[in-house]
Amino acid sequence: MAFFEKNRAISWQSLQKSGILVSILSSKNIKNMTPTLTTLSEWDILQDHKKTISHQRMQDWFLDNPHRFEKFSLKFNELMLDYSKNYITGQTLSHLIALANAVHLPQKIEQLFTGGEVNSTEKRPALHTALRDRQQTSLLVGQTNVMPDIHATLDHMREFSDKIRNQTWRGATGKPIQDIVNIGIGGSHLGPLMTTRALSEFAMPELNCHFISNIDSAHIHEVLTLIDPETTLFIISSKSFSTLETITNAATIKAWLQTKLPTSNLEHHMVAITAAKEKAIAFGIPEQQIFNLWNWVGGRYSIWSAIGLPLAIMIGMDHFTNFLDGAYAMDQHFRHSEFAHNMPVIMALLDIWYSNFFDVKAHAIIPYSHALTYFRAHLQQLDMESNGKHVAHHGEALPYQTGAIIWGEQGCNGQHAFHQLFHQGQHIIPIDFILVGKSQHAFDQQHQDILVASGLSQAQALMCGKSFLDAKQELLQEGYSAEEADFLAKHKSVPGNRPSNILFLDQITPYNVGALIALYEHKTFVQGAIWNINSFDQWGVELGKQLLPYILADLRDTEIKSHHDASTQGLINHYRAIRKNS
Numbered sequence: 001m002a003f004f005e006k007n008r009a010i011s012w013q014s015l016q017k018s019g020i021l022v023s024i025l026s027s028k029n030i031k032n033m034t035p036t037l038t039t040l041s042e043w044d045i046l047q048d049h050k051k052t053i054s055h056q057r058m059q060d061w062f063l064d065n066p067h068r069f070e071k072f073s074l075k076f077n078e079l080m081l082d083y084s085k086n087y088i089t090g091q092t093l094s095h096l097i098a099l100a101n102a103v104h105l106p107q108k109i110e111q112l113f114t115g116g117e118v119n120s121t122e123k124r125p126a127l128h129t130a131l132r133d134r135q136q137t138s139l140l141v142g143q144t145n146v147m148p149d150i151h152a153t154l155d156h157m158r159e160f161s162d163k164i165r166n167q168t169w170r171g172a173t174g175k176p177i178q179d180i181v182n183i184g185i186g187g188s189h190l191g192p193l194m195t196t197r198a199l200s201e202f203a204m205p206e207l208n209c210h211f212i213s214n215i216d217s218a219h220i221h222e223v224l225t226l227i228d229p230e231t232t233l234f235i236i237s238s239k240s241f242s243t244l245e246t247i248t249n250a251a252t253i254k255a256w257l258q259t260k261l262p263t264s265n266l267e268h269h270m271v272a273i274t275a276a277k278e279k280a281i282a283f284g285i286p287e288q289q290i291f292n293l294w295n296w297v298g299g300r301y302s303i304w305s306a307i308g309l310p311l312a313i314m315i316g317m318d319h320f321t322n323f324l325d326g327a328y329a330m331d332q333h334f335r336h337s338e339f340a341h342n343m344p345v346i347m348a349l350l351d352i353w354y355s356n357f358f359d360v361k362a363h364a365i366i367p368y369s370h371a372l373t374y375f376r377a378h379l380q381q382l383d384m385e386s387n388g389k390h391v392a393h394h395g396e397a398l399p400y401q402t403g404a405i406i407w408g409e410q411g412c413n414g415q416h417a418f419h420q421l422f423h424q425g426q427h428i429i430p431i432d433f434i435l436v437g438k439s440q441h442a443f444d445q446q447h448q449d450i451l452v453a454s455g456l457s458q459a460q461a462l463m464c465g466k467s468f469l470d471a472k473q474e475l476l477q478e479g480y481s482a483e484e485a486d487f488l489a490k491h492k493s494v495p496g497n498r499p500s501n502i503l504f505l506d507q508i509t510p511y512n513v514g515a516l517i518a519l520y521e522h523k524t525f526v527q528g529a530i531w532n533i534n535s536f537d538q539w540g541v542e543l544g545k546q547l548l549p550y551i552l553a554d555l556r557d558t559e560i561k562s563h564h565d566a567s568t569q570g571l572i573n574h575y576r577a578i579r580k581n582s
């Protein structure tokens with residue numbers, strides 16, 4: 001049974017018929033830009049190719065080619081990608097690579113690494129790769145060499161994290177720091193949260209790390225019950241130092257500290273990481289306790305900068321530099337490997353294939369690793385904030401789908417919750433199963449074996465499925481009548497032919513986690529580059545921020561001053577009534 005029969009990809013033809021295409025193509029902007037994806041012959045070839053393979057089954061391809069696994073798997077250091085259980089042949093890959101070349105992907109990758117203005121709306125580069133290029137001494141942004149500042153910030157992080165760890169940094173009452181609390185949101189939260197959890201086995205046992213991100217005061221209260229103000233360091237993480245949630249939470253914490261400590265001098269308990277130094281100083285953070293950040297680091301790409309300070313404190317700067325080195329190694333692999341052997345490129349092309357030619361809308365991330373609990377959350381921001389876009393670089397409306405819905409859960413939990421839809425539902429959802437070879441605890445081999453077997457059997461079941469005849473046969477053997485077996489087999493058969501990747505890490509280490517995150521960063525970049533969108537801005541988030549002050553005022557003030565749609569107004573009235581009685 002074929003699962004990709006209908007080509008619902010893009011109604012480009014309908015655009016052509018309506019004449020919209022002609023006007024888009026003849027607009028002045030079309031000159032000197034990446035060719036519109038859907039006008040390329042490589043695009044048409046892929047559409048035709050899809051028709052020829054959409055009635056085929058992956059299982060047959062494995063039977064035809066006993067080396068399919070070797071052909072469609074890659075190994076890079078301690079990371080292996082098996083992408084053989086995808087709806088591809090060798091020809092598919094060649095066609096996809098041709099598409100990537102046709103949109104000048106090699107040049108775009110060079111642009112990224114060399115400080116090109118990849119963030120066109122904000123007119124700046126995205127230089128997260130420079131943050132992990134530890135041997136580099138020179139990289140110009142405009143007239144400024146950014147490398148000395150990067151090295152100086154790493155030195156600052158080392159000096160400070162060492163002081164916390166060796167207890168020479170003391171709280172206001174002379175006690176050593178035991179708890180670190182990161183106050184930040186989005187990229188100033190998810191990267192540190194995900195990595196400190198992932199690498200907790202490398203953390204100093206005497207230290208605990210907590211996170212306050214939500215403006216819901218319950219989040220603050222929860223953390224405050226766990227800490228002692230005399231032994232706690234708060235890190236205010238905000239590139240802009242103006243994010244409402246973060247600044248409100250930081251002000252609340254500052255006021256709380258003032259009531260709890262026998263001194264008004266809070267400088268032993270608060271540091272900041274920001275690109276807006278003057279705002280942090282105005283907030284009351286001493287200048288030498290402000291860690292530099294730069295505009296050319298996107299929030300979702302900032303874990304490699306001083307935003308990684310909670311991680312550096314927890315695991316120590318030597319491990320943190322291993323983490324950077326793992327990402328750097330992935331950068332080199334990405335920058336220099338040919339596309340057919342390039343992990344981020346292959347993963348991106350697979351998603352382009354599903355998204356643009358099979359109308360697939362979602363992508364699931366299922367790590368069979370407790371350490372990677374927050375990896376999916378981090379990827380959600382990375383991918384969805386980067387590639388959830390509706391216009392191309394030059395502002396033209398896109399006639400094709402971009403940005404998948406990223407979701408998931410750690411295995412095995414997801415298996416007992418929503419995998420049913422993967423197996424028998426009607427959506428095709430490509431999945432990345434992330435497996436880890438070595439358990440972090442020596443006594444846990446039995447658990448690890450079950451964990452790995454679970455991930456592998458899910459991927460196998462998705463591909464192989466169970467035919468009606470096999471299901472019926474099983475039922476007959478179990479003693480069901482032919483009539484009952486006929487009925488039940490319809491429910492018990494599993495279609496199969498559903499795609500998944502297996503990413504296999506030998507073990508969880510700072511180096512490997514660094515490489516894993518960088519892999520997905522580059523995958524996201526490649527997709528954006530092929531779609532010709534700006535993966536480094538996030539204007540959609542701004543609208544909500546603009547509306548909020550008017551609604552906030554109308555929730556609080558005696559008079560309603562702004563005009564709202566009827567739904568919002570009704571809800572404001574509802575809240576005001578509750579607020580009045582509380």
Ligand code: F6P
Pocket residue numbers: 185186187188237238239240241242243246298299300385538541
């Ligand atoms: O609102 C979205 C966003 O700008 C993210 O891109 C960013 O990671 C987050 O807010 C936090 O921003 P900041 O670090 O400036 O507080």
